Amino acid sequence: MRITSKGPADTLALGEILGRLARPGDVYCLLGELGVGKTALAQGIGRGLGIEEPVSSPTFTLIHEYQGRMPFYHMDLYRMAAPEEGEELGLQEYFWGQGLSVVEWPQVAAELLPEDILQVQMAFEGEARVIELVPHGPRSQQIVEEVTRLVDSEH
Amino acid sequence: MKRNLILAIETSCDETAAAVIENGQRIRSNIVSSQITVHQKFGGVVPEIASRHHLENLPWVVDQALEQAEVSFAELDAVAVTYGPGLVGALLVGVAGAKAMAAAQGIPLIGVNHIEGHIYANFLAHPALGFPLLCLLVSGGHTHLVALEGHGKYRVLGRTRDDAAGEAFDKVARAMGLGYPGGPKIQAAAANGEGAGIELPRAWLEPGSLDFSFSGLKSAALNYLNRAAQKGEEVNKSDLAAGFQQAVVDVLVGKTLAAAKQSGAGTVLLAGGVAANQALRRELGEACRQEGLDLYYPPVELCTDNAAMIGCAAYYKFLAGEFAGPDLNAVPGMSLA
Numbered sequence: 001m002r003i004t005s006k007g008p009a010d011t012l013a014l015g016e017i018l019g020r021l022a023r024p025g026d027v028y029c030l031l032g033e034l035g036v037g038k039t040a041l042a043q044g045i046g047r048g049l050g051i052e053e054p055v056s057s058p059t060f061t062l063i064h065e066y067q068g069r070m071p072f073y074h075m076d077l078y079r080m081a082a083p084e085e086g087e088e089l090g091l092q093e094y095f096w097g098q099g100l101s102v103v104e105w106p107q108v109a110a111e112l113l114p115e116d117i118l119q120v121q122m123a124f125e126g127e128a129r130v131i132e133l134v135p136h137g138p139r140s141q142q143i144v145e146e147v148t149r150l151v152d153s154e155h
Numbered sequence: 156m157k158r159n160l161i162l163a164i165e166t167s168c169d170e171t172a173a174a175v176i177e178n179g180q181r182i183r184s185n186i187v188s189s190q191i192t193v194h195q196k197f198g199g200v201v202p203e204i205a206s207r208h209h210l211e212n213l214p215w216v217v218d219q220a221l222e223q224a225e226v227s228f229a230e231l232d233a234v235a236v237t238y239g240p241g242l243v244g245a246l247l248v249g250v251a252g253a254k255a256m257a258a259a260q261g262i263p264l265i266g267v268n269h270i271e272g273h274i275y276a277n278f279l280a281h282p283a284l285g286f287p288l289l290c291l292l293v294s295g296g297h298t299h300l301v302a303l304e305g306h307g308k309y310r311v312l313g314r315t316r317d318d319a320a321g322e323a324f325d326k327v328a329r330a331m332g333l334g335y336p337g338g339p340k341i342q343a344a345a346a347n348g349e350g351a352g353i354e355l356p357r358a359w360l361e362p363g364s365l366d367f368s369f370s371g372l373k374s375a376a377l378n379y380l381n382r383a384a385q386k387g388e389e390v391n392k393s394d395l396a397a398g399f400q401q402a403v404v405d406v407l408v409g410k411t412l413a414a415a416k417q418s419g420a421g422t423v424l425l426a427g428g429v430a431a432n433q434a435l436r437r438e439l440g441e442a443c444r445q446e447g448l449d450l451y452y453p454p455v456e457l458c459t460d461n462a463a464m465i466g467c468a469a470y471y472k473f474l475a476g477e478f479a480g481p482d483l484n485a486v487p488g489m490s491l492a
Contacts, residue, residue: 034326035377039317039370053490054316054366059326060295061168063242065488090244124381 001148005129011037014131014147015044018120021146022049022100024070026139027114029106032122037129038104041120042074045102058104062089071099078105086112116140159473160226161233162256163466164217166249167241167269168296171212174462175224175231179470180282183224185456185463188212209248217252220462228260235265235469237272238479239489246485254481265469266479269460270297270491271309273426275468276453276461284451289420291411293435294427294459295321295336298367300410301491302418306471309491312414313365320403321429323369327376327399331392341396342432348397353379355402365414372402400434408439415448425452428459 005011018028018041028045030038039057046055049068058064058076066072073094080086086109094101095114106113116137123130135141158177165172175183188208221227236253238246250266257264274290288303289312298315318326321338328337333344345352355375358368376399383390415423423443429435430452443450457464472478 034330035370035374043317054314056315057318057322057370059322060319061241063487065243067488088244089242 001133001144001151003131003133003151004125005037005131007128008037008040011040011129011131012044012047014151015041015046016048017044017147017150018118018143019045019048019068019100021143022070023139024098024100025096026143027095027101027103027117028120029113029117030102030104030120030122031106033124036122036124038122041122041131042102042104045100046072046074049100063094071097073097073099073101074104075101076104077108080105080108083109083111118143159232159470160224160230161235161265161466161469161473162217162220162226162231163235163267163462163469164213164249164253165237165269165272165460165462165465166209166213166245167237167239168245168460170460171209171216172460172462172465173213173216173220174466175220175226176279176463176466176470179467179474180279182279182463183226184220184222185461186216186220186223187459187461188216209245213248213252217256228256231260231262233257233263233265233469233473233478234260235267235465235472236483237269237465238266238483239486240269241485241487243485243487246487250483250485254483258481263473263478264481264483265472265477266483267465267468267472268489268491269465270299270301271307272464272468273297273458274301274303274424275471276426276457276464277424277451278471279457279463279467280453281451284422284424287418287420288422288424289411289415289418290424290426291407291414291430291439292426293320293407293429295319295325295429297427298369299491300365300414302414302420307475307477310418311491312418313367313410315367315369316360317368317370318373320367320369320407321427323373323403324429326373330377330380331390331395333392333396338429338432341400342434344393344396345400345434347393348391349394350397351401352394352397352399353391355379355398357402357406359406359409365410365417367406367410369403372399400432404432404435404438407435408442411439412442412446412448415443415446420448422449422451425450426458430458431455
């Protein structure tokens with residue numbers, strides 16, 4: 001499904017829905033250029049998980065861990081050069097763990113990711129953003145269906 | 156007074172570091188397995204970051220620290236280690252190593268918060284600092300305003316809600332094709348800029364807030380570059396760098412002064428990698444002078460991640476008898492109490 005976000009508030013709201021729908025072991029991969037709003041979406045997800053502290057960018061520190069209604073692992077793999085580094089970081093322990101993993105710049109760790117991820121593709125469209133949710137398995141398909149239902153009912 | 160020697164270990168992110176600190180102020184050694192040359196080899200981006208490197212580096216970094224300090228394990232009074240915030244795998248290497256060394260020598264183990272360590276870099280250079288203090292910590296991973304009422308007594312007055320200040324420097328430098336690390340590159344480019352450079356927005360947030368937000372500024376700089384590229388116009392990088400740096404510095408200085416006023420501190424401390432920025436030092440220095448505040452900052456080599464600052468923070472915990480048990484664990488999401 002495709003959603004147009006007119007600004008950070010829309011992106012936060014979509015994130016909040018994605019946070020509310022998350023279950024332990026879900027993995028969301030956020031793709032899109034610098035400044036497109038990946039961190040804003042992650043902040044909304046944090047809100048949807050009931051996390052009150054600010055969800056700040058993990059670019060430098062790679063992984064931030066929070067405790068909401070379940071653990072939230074917010075990762076930014078931009079600084080990772082090779083998949084082996086991801087193994088050493090223990091990425092799979094997060095992906096298969098008891099929380100929600102949200103991965104910015106996931107490409108380098110593609111081979112470590114579970115199959116059934118929810119891909120969130122973000123792109124610029126003038127001042128707005130186009131956000132596309134692409135499921136990769138039955139669980140992520142279910143999330144997309146629920147998002148569609150919730151977004152439709154809000155309009 | 157008996158000589159106190161602490162071996163400190165820091166492995167929270169990219170650097171494997173070890174230091175020996177005497178009486179909380181004399182740096183007997185300070186070894187950082189800096190990977191910055193490796194980073195540069197890869198063309199600007201920062202790869203090679205993993206706990207495996209900490210595991211490989213820790214033994215020789217510790218050996219080197221002891222050797223340079225001319226201190227043996229048997230002479231140490233305590234082993235200190237960063238146990239958060241940071242990467243769990245990276246932190247665990249340091250924590251496990253420190254525990255083993257402390258247990259083998261039968262000496263106390265001291266756990267230190269990484270953010271606290273950055274603040275204490277100031278006590279290495281200026282041990283006589285009097286409380287209350289206000290510290291602006293600005294680095295690649297952190298942007299915090301912290302009030303210190305005494306040793307180990309912190310109140311976080313403000314922090315970034317999105318990007319850290321140093322990270323904004325890195326990302327904008329990357330988009331401008333200036334390379335890594337972004338702080339020094341932007342500073343160098345800005346030095347050639349005209350006056351205050353290109354005007355970019357400053358995020359002051361809601362009135363009275365001491366929090367920071369740098370993602371809007373980052374986006375504004377990126378938009379400026381994108382619009383110019385679409386129109387086929389050449390960007391004056393020096394002016395953009397100057398305008399960006401000025402916007403960051405204005406907000407950091409403004410909020411730091413407001414925080415000093417609010418906390419009643421008469422002395423302001425700078426800490427973290429961005430504390431090396433000359434424009435920030437100059438303008439914060441000028442603003443503090445006008446307000447009758449003293450400003451201190453550590454030498455550049457103690458601003459970036461190192462173990463000497465951890466050893467200094469640990470010394471004050473040693474004096475207070477704040478020791479960690481053998482069950483000390485890494486706390487990746489640790490905040491400053």
